[in-house]
Amino acid sequence: MRKIGLIGGMSWVSTASYYTRINSIVQKRLGGFSSAHMLIESVNFSDYARLQSNDDWEAAAGLMTRAAKRLEQSGATAILICSNAMHKIYDQVQPEVGVPILHIADCVGDRMVTDGVKTATLIGSRNVMTEGFYRKRLVGKGISLTPPDEERVEEIDRIIYEELMFNQSKRESERTMKTYITNIAKGDVEAVVLGSTELDLIIDTKANILPIYDSTEIHADAAIEWILADG
Incomplete structure (x- = not known):
């Protein structure tokens, strides 16, 4: 199994949905006690919400880039940003890591x-x-x-x-x-x-x-x- 990284906490509610769906389907497909090899970088969304309200997307991209790099350094072979809205800064983050971020x-x-x-x-x-x-x-x-x-x-x-x-x-x-x-x-x-x-x-x-x-x-x-x- 390849390891995947999730940037979550945006919100924690939906991050739980990602975790549940990924693991439940991996278990069904592989059988037994199987679960996904997964890393979660759960951010404090209040930091992003403040920057979003101030229209400071450059600073938000910096925060997310650091989160993505931590996942890459921990062995993630691909990354998901678990938020639609935060894909606004996808183009600033993807070039900063060496693994794909699945849009x-x-x-x-x-x-x-x-x-x-x-x-x-x-x-x-x-x-x-x-x-x-x-x-x-x-x-x-x-x-x-x-x-x-x-x-x-x-x-x-x-x-x-x-x-x-x-x-x-x-x-x-x-x-x-x-x-x-x-x-x-x-x-x-x-x-x-x-x-x-x-x-x-x-x-x-x-x-x-x-x-x-x-x-x-x-x-x-x-x-x-x-x-x-x-x-």
Whole structure:
């Protein structure tokens, strides 16, 4: 098994989902008492949140680069940043380490291409929905994305940062997301992308009118394939 490194704590809630999914599937595939050979660099997200609110992404990239280097020095052969929003600084971090950082949007996009999906709506935190760093990765794979809806942007961002990152799954927010997805399905799209690693806490990805591409599951699955690949 190849060792993989996770930069987690962004949030700790979703990091637990990564850990659970990776280990449960590795155990199923290898059998017995098998579990993944994995390192976790769990950061204090309050440091990143402060820099994010100050729009100091250079300092945030410095923090994440140091985290990535610690994982590499400890033997990780590939790294995952367990956050969609923090891939804003991916391009500053990847060149600073000698192992690949598996980009979450590339993993999602590759899965959609395999499935033949051409149109989708992206939902997640504000910067994921509105900025180019994430959307361009999907568009670059031939996937057309609907424009962000400002009302949805504000409410989904609030739900993520005020509820889900504190492991709070409120019924009202579940209903809100179900309504959003129902309305999205009325448009000319084939799928919804969950561009937040916490949204699966309140969205049943298997019981919706449209296919749901859950970035957490897909990113974790890419880690599994890396761990179990030969060489």
